[in-house]
Structures are given as structure tokens and as C-alpha cells.
Amino acid sequence: MKSLWQTALVALLLCAGLNPARGAEPIRVGSFLAVTGPASFLGDPELKTLQMYVEDLNAKGGVKGRKLELIHYDTGGNAKDAVSFVKRLIKNDNVDLIIGGTTTGDTLAVIPDVEKEGVPFISLAGAVEIIEPVKKWVFKVPHTDRMAVAKIYEDLRKRGLTKVAIITGDGGFDKSGREQLLKLAPQYGITLVADESYGNKDTDMTAQLTKIRATDAQAIINFGLGQAPAIVTKNIKQLGITLPLYQSHGVASKTFIDLAGDAAEGARLPAAALVVAEQLPDADPQKPVLMAYKNKYEAKHGPVSTFGGHAYDGLMIAVAAIQRAGGTDKAKVRDEIEKTQGFIGTAGVFNMTPQDHMGLTVDAFKLVEVRNGSWKIVQ
Amino acid sequence: MLEQFFQFLVTGVTVGSLYALVGLGFALIYNASDVVNFAQGEFVMLGAMTAIALLNAGLPLPLAAIAATLAAILVGLLLERFAIEPAQGASVVTTIIITIGAAIFLRGVALLLWGKGFHALPPFSGDAPIRLGGATVLPQSLWVLGVTVLLVSLVRAFFNRTLLGKALLACSFNRAAAQLVGINVRVMLRLAYGLSAGLGAMAGILIAPITFSSYEAGVMLGLKGFSAAIVGGIGNPMGAVAGGVLLGLLEALGAGLISSGYKDAIAFLFVLMVLFFQPTGLFGHKVAERV
Amino acid sequence: MRLVGFYVFAAVVALLPVLFPTNYFVTVVGASAGLHVILAVGLNLLMGYAGQISLGHAAFFGMGAYASAILTTRFGWYSLPALATGLLIAGTVAWLLARPILRLRGHYLAMATLGFGIIVHVIMVQATRWTGGPDGLAGVPPLNLLGWAVEGDLQWYGVIMAAMLLTVWLSLNLVDSQVGRALRAVHGSEFAAQMMGIDIGRAKTQVFVVSALFAAFAGSLFAHQQAFVSPDSFNLIVSVELVTMVVLGGMASTFGAACGAIALTLLHQGLVVFEDYEMVIHGALLMAVMIFLPQGLFVGLSQGTRRLWAMRPKS
Numbered sequence: 001m002k003s004l005w006q007t008a009l010v011a012l013l014l015c016a017g018l019n020p021a022r023g024a025e026p027i028r029v030g031s032f033l034a035v036t037g038p039a040s041f042l043g044d045p046e047l048k049t050l051q052m053y054v055e056d057l058n059a060k061g062g063v064k065g066r067k068l069e070l071i072h073y074d075t076g077g078n079a080k081d082a083v084s085f086v087k088r089l090i091k092n093d094n095v096d097l098i099i100g101g102t103t104t105g106d107t108l109a110v111i112p113d114v115e116k117e118g119v120p121f122i123s124l125a126g127a128v129e130i131i132e133p134v135k136k137w138v139f140k141v142p143h144t145d146r147m148a149v150a151k152i153y154e155d156l157r158k159r160g161l162t163k164v165a166i167i168t169g170d171g172g173f174d175k176s177g178r179e180q181l182l183k184l185a186p187q188y189g190i191t192l193v194a195d196e197s198y199g200n201k202d203t204d205m206t207a208q209l210t211k212i213r214a215t216d217a218q219a220i221i222n223f224g225l226g227q228a229p230a231i232v233t234k235n236i237k238q239l240g241i242t243l244p245l246y247q248s249h250g251v252a253s254k255t256f257i258d259l260a261g262d263a264a265e266g267a268r269l270p271a272a273a274l275v276v277a278e279q280l281p282d283a284d285p286q287k288p289v290l291m292a293y294k295n296k297y298e299a300k301h302g303p304v305s306t307f308g309g310h311a312y313d314g315l316m317i318a319v320a321a322i323q324r325a326g327g328t329d330k331a332k333v334r335d336e337i338e339k340t341q342g343f344i345g346t347a348g349v350f351n352m353t354p355q356d357h358m359g360l361t362v363d364a365f366k367l368v369e370v371r372n373g374s375w376k377i378v379q
Numbered sequence: 380m381l382e383q384f385f386q387f388l389v390t391g392v393t394v395g396s397l398y399a400l401v402g403l404g405f406a407l408i409y410n411a412s413d414v415v416n417f418a419q420g421e422f423v424m425l426g427a428m429t430a431i432a433l434l435n436a437g438l439p440l441p442l443a444a445i446a447a448t449l450a451a452i453l454v455g456l457l458l459e460r461f462a463i464e465p466a467q468g469a470s471v472v473t474t475i476i477i478t479i480g481a482a483i484f485l486r487g488v489a490l491l492l493w494g495k496g497f498h499a500l501p502p503f504s505g506d507a508p509i510r511l512g513g514a515t516v517l518p519q520s521l522w523v524l525g526v527t528v529l530l531v532s533l534v535r536a537f538f539n540r541t542l543l544g545k546a547l548l549a550c551s552f553n554r555a556a557a558q559l560v561g562i563n564v565r566v567m568l569r570l571a572y573g574l575s576a577g578l579g580a581m582a583g584i585l586i587a588p589i590t591f592s593s594y595e596a597g598v599m600l601g602l603k604g605f606s607a608a609i610v611g612g613i614g615n616p617m618g619a620v621a622g623g624v625l626l627g628l629l630e631a632l633g634a635g636l637i638s639s640g641y642k643d644a645i646a647f648l649f650v651l652m653v654l655f656f657q658p659t660g661l662f663g664h665k666v667a668e669r670v
Numbered sequence: 671m672r673l674v675g676f677y678v679f680a681a682v683v684a685l686l687p688v689l690f691p692t693n694y695f696v697t698v699v700g701a702s703a704g705l706h707v708i709l710a711v712g713l714n715l716l717m718g719y720a721g722q723i724s725l726g727h728a729a730f731f732g733m734g735a736y737a738s739a740i741l742t743t744r745f746g747w748y749s750l751p752a753l754a755t756g757l758l759i760a761g762t763v764a765w766l767l768a769r770p771i772l773r774l775r776g777h778y779l780a781m782a783t784l785g786f787g788i789i790v791h792v793i794m795v796q797a798t799r800w801t802g803g804p805d806g807l808a809g810v811p812p813l814n815l816l817g818w819a820v821e822g823d824l825q826w827y828g829v830i831m832a833a834m835l836l837t838v839w840l841s842l843n844l845v846d847s848q849v850g851r852a853l854r855a856v857h858g859s860e861f862a863a864q865m866m867g868i869d870i871g872r873a874k875t876q877v878f879v880v881s882a883l884f885a886a887f888a889g890s891l892f893a894h895q896q897a898f899v900s901p902d903s904f905n906l907i908v909s910v911e912l913v914t915m916v917v918l919g920g921m922a923s924t925f926g927a928a929c930g931a932i933a934l935t936l937l938h939q940g941l942v943v944f945e946d947y948e949m950v951i952h953g954a955l956l957m958a959v960m961i962f963l964p965q966g967l968f969v970g971l972s973q974g975t976r977r978l979w980a981m982r983p984k985s
Binding site: 409415462465466468469470471472473474475476477479480481482483484485486487488490491602605606609610613640641643644647648650651654655658659660663 | 717723770771773774775776777778780781782784785786788789792793796906910913914917918921946947948949950951952953954955956957960961964
């Protein structure tokens with residue numbers, strides 16, 4: 001009797017092991033994000049979004065009958081780790097494509113490897129150098145820092161303000177924003193009367209703001225992310241400075257308003273439509289996509305973040321490309337990503353071409369203002 | 380121009396008192412054990428984060444603050460019991476690496492418990508800026524300054540006037556001799572870590588309304604506090620305070636008068652100058668070496 | 671005995687890529703470990719033998735890296751002259767800094783080196799026109815060794831491992847040389863060493879310069895291997911990591927430093943799969959190793975192996 005049970009057990013185990021209905025090869029999506037470290041404000045929602053939607057797509061049957069497998073590594077915002085993890089993704093984990101590179105530093109560091117190995121790479125970072133000049137395998141889905149600056153300068157010109165003080169942190173996001181602020185100023189008739197700097201971990205910027213207060217600046221632009229812009233905003237109020245304040249899209253989230261409190265009232269910044277999704281007219285083609293993402297993310301994780309939205313855009317563009325390419329052949333997928341047209345994402349409507357590996361225009365940014373503790377669209 | 384300068388001074392002293400408070404914790408443990416506790420910044424962070432968590436759970440602020448301080452003291456005691464004590468007899472450098480490991484561990488725990496976001500504590504008495512002749516200062520900064528002064532005098536009195544404090548000092552001067560006169564060195568060490576953790580937690584709770592807190596907040600504050608303690612002469616609590624204020628002033632004046640981008644470099648350049656001319660810090664004891 | 675150890679080490683290093691030529695962990699992680707070994711061995715000369723603690727060692731690493739990167743990218747220099755310039759800069763800075771800094775003791779010395787490291791890091795971040803700022807410099811051309819452009823992970827493994835073996839060999843020989851023995855005397859007791867006629871100022875300066883040269887050498891290789899440099903790789907955290915490697919492996923031992931460097935490099939790669947739990951495990955492991963093996967991994971492991979060997983059944 002005993003041996004019969006034993007045989008049955010062994011047979012069962014064998015069947016389980018040799019299950020032929022294993023299913024097709026999964027689609028391996030590689031990702032390297034700055035989930036911890038100075039850019040965790042960006043990387044954390046990016047990872048959560050990718051995980052959420054990979055799970056969601058798999059629950060609906062996967063893509064082309066194949067499940068998605070997300071393999072990701074945390075770079076901690078360190079570009080050196082980005083390089084070694086991308087090598088790991090390509091050589092060790094055999095990924096079919098890569099979505100990641102939270103920071104510009106991380107992205108720029110891995111471009112040589114991605115180009116050499118020929119793996120489609122959709123970056124989630126901001127600087128314009130990522131896609132200018134165009135690189136064969138590199139794409140990007142967030143707006144560029146140049147667009148953010150253009151949006152701010154456009155508004156300043158509308159309000160007739162020409163003398164501006166800028167204050168930026170010591171991160172890559174801050175400094176590349178500053179570079180664009182300096183470059184584009186003459187085009188919009190703006191003169192920069194002050195150019196102050198702080199450390200992203202600093203706790204007090206009153207010294208720098210005191211210097212700014214003494215100039216004839218008509219507006220202040222603070223390009224940064226994390227907690228520092230909130231401190232800058234509070235310091236501005238503390239010093240009694242009443243000049244119009246512009247922030248960057250790096251703080252386009254509820255956390256900024258929570259941290260800065262009433263000091264944030266009246267601050268303006270360029271942001272993806274995601275943060276003001278409910279205020280869009282129902283006819284706006286972006287609205288359904290935005291509301292769907294927002295509700296889904298907020299149900300699980302709290303206030304939505306535009307950076308998480310970029311991860312959504314990246315993943316969905318990749319999935320659409322895989323579907324059009326009929327498989328995961330890297331060259332075909334790359335070609336299809338390049339052909340993305342009329343794709344409605346959280347950041348805007350994407351129309352990519354062989355010369356434009358991003359596909360967004362300045363209008364994809366909305367100008368928003370903090371009013372009564374929440375974001376309101378301007379104009 | 381003078382008005383500007385005055386604001387720089389006020390800013391410098393404000394920021395400096397944060398560093399001073401953290402530096403005090405470093406001085407305390409060093410006084411008891413000759414070891415620099417690299418997890419001191421994490422005690423500051425834990426105090427702030429625990430208080431915020433308790434506040435969000437519904438406790439009123441004073442209770443949350445007390446409970447958070449007690450929790451931090453407990454962590455300090457546990458750290459000493461399970462990480463420092465088992466390594467008794469190890470070299471100073473080894474012990475320092477243990478504290479570095481502890482710092483990473485505590486940071487990891489904070490990450491797991493409270494995530495990666497930033498959190499704020501409400502200011503104790505509102506945030507209407509106070510004007511001090513052309514410069515403005517936040518009420519919370521006055522709290523920080525006031526409590527720092529209070530704590531420093533308490534710590535000084537503790538070391539100079541109480542038997543317990545003197546016993547603690549004896550442990551760092553000569554452990555064997557202290558044991559011979561009947562001081563329980565193990566208990567003293569535990570006390571030092573507990574006290575330091577408590578001090579750090581209080582600092583964190585005072586600072587959080589100004590600077591926000593996150594799982595990583597301990598790193599920068601720990602660094603600045605350590606610098607403050609060293610510049611002032613490690614082991615001297617008054618020195619730690621002086622060092623902290625000096626560091627804050629150097630940063631603010633460097634940012635205001637020279638270059639805001641290079642202010643940290645300027646501040647540390649001055650620190651190096653101080654050390655070159657005063658190799659044992661501003662108020663440190665001259666060290667006599669055994670030949 | 672030491673030389674036997676070295677040959678065994680060299681043999682293992684040479685065999686690994688032959689057995690596993692396409693394994694990411696061997697080629698890429700191995701190369702990364704190799705660079706860390708060069709850094710740790712250099713730092714160990716300073717810390718373990720000369721007893722001077724340095725919390726700013728990453729600054730010299732960065733000097734070599736940025737010198738190579740800036741000279742080859744912005745000025746079109748060839749790699750070897752750029753590398754030599756990097757060594758020259760790091761060596762000169764170390765030499766100038768040595769006298770004032772090495773007069774300090776203990777925590778004050780640690781603070782001074784920490785301050786130095788921070789100053790260098792701030793310059794890397796702020797001097798954007800030269801250094802590319804916080805995002806660094808990308809597009810560093812491949813290392814050109816007299817006509818041979820080093821490309822690809824396997825070739826880099828070879829180059830870095832050769833460099834590593836060279837520095838380990840140098841370190842072993844230095845320790846046993848006259849300079850090395852002077853150093854060990856200084857570590858044992860500065861006063862006694864002085865009494866014996868050793869110029870401690872000069873000895874300390876020499877070792878400070880040598881450790882800086884090792885670090886700058888690693889930096890130049892790093893810049894070419896990664897094809898980019900950024901300030902993130904040369905900050906205080908990195909300096910602390912290097913100190914940890916030396917102490918973890920076992921101070922005053924070249925193989926100890928190498929051991930610590932390899933262990934921590936592997937640990938980082940291994941722990942990354944634990945995502946949010948990585949920090950907690952990392953911290954716990956660090957504490958545990960230092961508590962149970964206070965003399966370092968290398969000594970602990972060799973003692974352990976010796977005990978196991980002694981316990982084998984006598985035939």
C-alpha cells in the first residue's frame with residue numbers, strides 16, 4: 001500500500017516538473033531606477049508604476065500571449081551602479097528592452113553600452129542631451145528641461161517680467177535646468193540678475209535669498225527637486241519676499257505643497273497634465289488616460305506623481321511597439337518605437353520620428369499655480 | 380549691506396545651533412568610550428521620524444516627542460548591548476566600523492518602516508517670522524537655540540558636578556583604573572549611548588519643523604555634527620557647541636559673501652585651517668601620548 | 671609564504687575568465703572588484719601600516735579619473751600622458767597636503783581628510799565648465815595602450831587585473847622594504863621610531879603619496895572603462911566604503927585589504943536583489959563580521975581554515 005502512495009507521489013512530482021504547458025518565453029523588461037538615494041522622489045513612483053502595470057498586463061493575459069517579467073535594479077542615483085546594472089541586465093538577465101535611467105547622469109552613463117549591444121532603451125530622464133543628437137537605440141518620454149524653461153520664460157514674458165533671479169541645487173536635474181535657464185534667457189528678453197546655488201541636503205537658504213532680495217529681480221526661479229525647493233519656498237516667505245516664484249516640474253506633486261505649506265501659494269510651474277487631470281475638459285483626449293492612471297495609482301500608493309506617469313508612458317509605448325512588431329526582436333521593436341504616432345500618454349501626445357526620439361512638444365506641458373493648497377491650471 | 384550681513388549672522392547661528400546639538404551627542408559618547416559613534420546622525424533621524432509617525436497616529440505633539448525620545452534611548456541602549464559590547468576589546472577603528480554598520484542598519488529600518496518620502500513636524504509655536512532688526516528668524520530656530528543652551532549647561536553640570544558624570548568621564552580616561560575603583564564600565568557605556576541617543580532624538584524633534592525629515596536625514600546632520608564636535612575639540616561639549624556655531628556661520632557667510640556654490644568648500648577649508656593651527660581642535664585637551 | 675599566496679591569487683584571477691568568459695559576474699563585477707582592490711591596497715598602506723586614517727581617499731581616486739577624462743575629452747590628449755598627468759596631480763597634492771595633515775592625530779586627522787575630500791567633491795560638482803558638473807563627463811575615449819584600444823568587458827578585465835596584480839605586488843614589496851619597515855615602526859610607536867632615527871615626517875609623506883598614486887591610477891582606469899565620470903563616484907560615502915573595505919578585510923595586510931575589497935564588491939552586487947531590504951542586511955552583516963571577526967575577514971578566514979585543516983582526521 002505504502003509503495004503505491006510513494007509511486008503516485010513521485011509520479012505527481014514528475015508531472016509537475018515536466019509540465020509541457022509551461023507557456024511561452026516571458027518578455028523580459030529590464031529596468032534600472034534611482035529608487036533610493038537623492039532621486040528617490042522620482043525613482044520610487046517609477047518603480048511602483050512599472051510593477052503595478054506589469055502585474056495588470058499579465059493579469060489580462062500578457063502581451064501577444066507572453067507574460068511580462070520585470071527585472072529591476074536600484075542604482076541609488078549613482079551613475080556607476082547604473083552602468084554595471086545595465087550590463088547585468090543585458091548580459092546576465094537577457095532583457096529584451098530597458099526602461100529606466102531615472103536621472104540624466106544614470107542615462108548618459110549607460111548610452112554607450114546600450115548603443116553597442118543594440119538594446120532598445122526608453123529613458124525616464126529629463127535633459128535634452130539624451131536625444132539630441134539622436135542616438136539609434138535611445139528614446140525618452142519625459143519633457144526636456146529645455147521645454148520646462150521655455151514654458152516658464154513664456155509666462156514671464158506674458159507678465160512683462162524681464163529681470164529674474166535663479167537659485168538651483170547641486171544635483172544633475174538642477175544644474176542642467178540652470179544651463180537651459182542661462183541659454184534660453186536672451187531668446188525671451190530675460191536678464192538674469194542673480195544666480196545662486198545651494199546643496200540639495202541643505203536646511204537653510206536664507207543667506208542666498210537675502211542676496212537675491214537685494215537685487216532688482218522681478219521674479220525668482222527655483223529649479224530643483226526633493227525637499228530643498230520646499231525649504232526655499234518657506235525661506236522666501238520667512239524673509240518677506242513677495243516676488244512671483246516659479247518652480248520646476250521636479251516638484252509637481254502634492255508632497256511639495258504639503259511640505260511648503262501656505263508659503264507655496266501663488267507659486268507657478270510647468271507640469272504634466274497629470275497633476276490637474278480633473279480640471280481638464282472632458283473632451284480633452286488625455287483625460288481618460290490620466291484619470292485611469294491617477295485612480296489606479298492613488299488607490300494603492302497615495303498621491304500621484306508625474307514621474308510615475310513617465311514610467312507608465314514608457315512601458316505602454318514599449319508594449320505597443322512589441323505588439324506592432326509581433327515579437328521581441330530588438331531591431332524590430334526599436335523601429336516600432338520610433339514609429340510611435342498619436343500615442344496618448346500622461347505627459348502628452350507622443351509623435352516620434354527618426355529625428356525626434358521623444359515626440360512631445362512644449363504644449364504638452366501645462367502651466368499650473370498653487371491656489372488654496374492645490375494645483376490649478378493657468379490660462 | 381549691514382542688514383544683509385546681520386541676516387547672514389542670524390542664519391549662521393540658526394543653522395549652527397542645529398549642528399551644535401548633534402555634535403553634543405558625539406561628544407558624549409566619545410567622552411565615555413573614546414569612540415566616535417557614526418550612528419549619531421541616525422538617532423537624530425529616528426527621533427524625528429518616530430515623533431512624526433506618532434503624531435500622525437493621533438498622539439498630541441508633546442507626548443509624541445517624549446515617546447519618540449524614549450524610543451530612541453531604547454535603540455541606543457540596544458545598540459550598545461548588542462553591537463558595541465560584544466566587540467569589547469576591539470580596536471577603535473573596528474568599533475567605528477561597527478557604528479557605521481549600525482548607521483546603515485538603522486537607515487535601512489527607517490526605510491522599511493516609513494518609506495522614502497519626506498515628512499514634516501509642525502513648528503512648536505507657529506511659523507510667523509520674528510524680525511530682529513533687519514533680519515528675520517523663525518520661532519522654531521529660537522526653540523533650537525534655547526534648548527541647545529539648556530542642554531549644554533545640563534550636560535556640563537552632569538559631567539562636572541554629578542558622581543555619575545564623573546564616573547563616565549573616568550571610563551574614557553582609563554578604563555582599567557575606572558574598573559578598579561568600582562565603576563561598572565559596562566553600565567556606564569550603556570548609559571552614554573542611551574543619553575546620546577536621547578540627546579540626538581531631541582535634536583531631531585526640534586529640527587524637523589525647519590528641515591523636514593526622511594530616512595536619509597541622518598547622513599548630512601551626522602556629518603555636520605561630527606565636524607562640529609571635532610572642530611570644537613572632541614570630548615568637550617562646549618567645544619562641540621562652539622564648533623557647530625562656527626561651522627554654521629562659515630557656511631552662511633561663505634554663501635552670502637563669497638559664493639553660494641562653493642560654500643561647503645569654504646567652510647571646510649576654514650575647518651582645515653583651524654586644525655592646522657590647533658591640532659586638537661579649538662577647545663580640545665592637549666593629548667599626551669604614552670611612549 | 672607571501673609570494674606563494676600572491677601566485678595562487680594571480681592564478682585564480684587568470685583562470686576565472688578562461689573558465690567563465692561570458693559570465694557578467696566574472697568579467698564586469700570582477701573588473702569592478704579589481705579597481706576596488708587597487709584602492710583598498712593603497713589605502714591600507716596608509717591606514718594599516720602607517721596608522722593614519724583617511725576619510726577622503728575617494729578624492730585622489732577622483733583626481734586620476736577627472737584628469738584622464740578632462741584631458742582626453744576636452745583637450746584630445748592620448749590616454750597614457752593623461753594618466754601620467756593624473757598621477758602627477760594626485761601625487762603633488764598629496765605631497766603638499768602631507769606635512770600639515772599628518773601632524774594631526776586620530777579623529778582630527780580623520781576630520782581633516784574628510785574636509786579635504788569634501789572640498790575636492792564640491793569642486794567636481796561646481797566647476798561645471800571643466801568637470802561637467804553633477805552629471806559629469808560622458809564620452810571618454812577608450813584607453814589607448816600604445817595603439818591598442820581597450821574595448822569590451824573581457825579586455826578590460828585583463829587590463830584591470832594586470833594593474834591590480836601589479837599594485838598588490840608593489841604593496842607586498844613596499845611593506846618588506848626599508849621604507850615599509852620604517853612605516854611599521856612609525857605605526858608601532860612614533861616616538862620610538864623617532865628615537866631610532868627614522869624621519870617620521872618623510873616616511874608618512876612617502877606613504878601618503880604612494881597611496882594617492884595608487885588611487886589616481888585606479889581612477890584613470892575607471893574613467894576609461896566606464897567612458898564617463900561623475901562626482902557621485904568620488905564622494906564621502908565612497909571614502910567611507912573604502913575605509914570599511916580595509917578594516918573589514920583586515921588592516922596591515924595587503925591580502926586583507928584585497929579580501930575586504932572583493933567581499934564588499936560582491937556583497938553589493940549580491941544584495942541588490944533584496945531591494946528595500948538591502949540596507950538592513952548590509953548594515954547587519956557589517957556589524958556581525960566586525961563583532962565576530964574583529965581582526966578582519968582575511969585573518970578570520972585563514973584562522974578558520976587553519977582550524978578546519980587541523981581538525982581533519984589524522985590518517
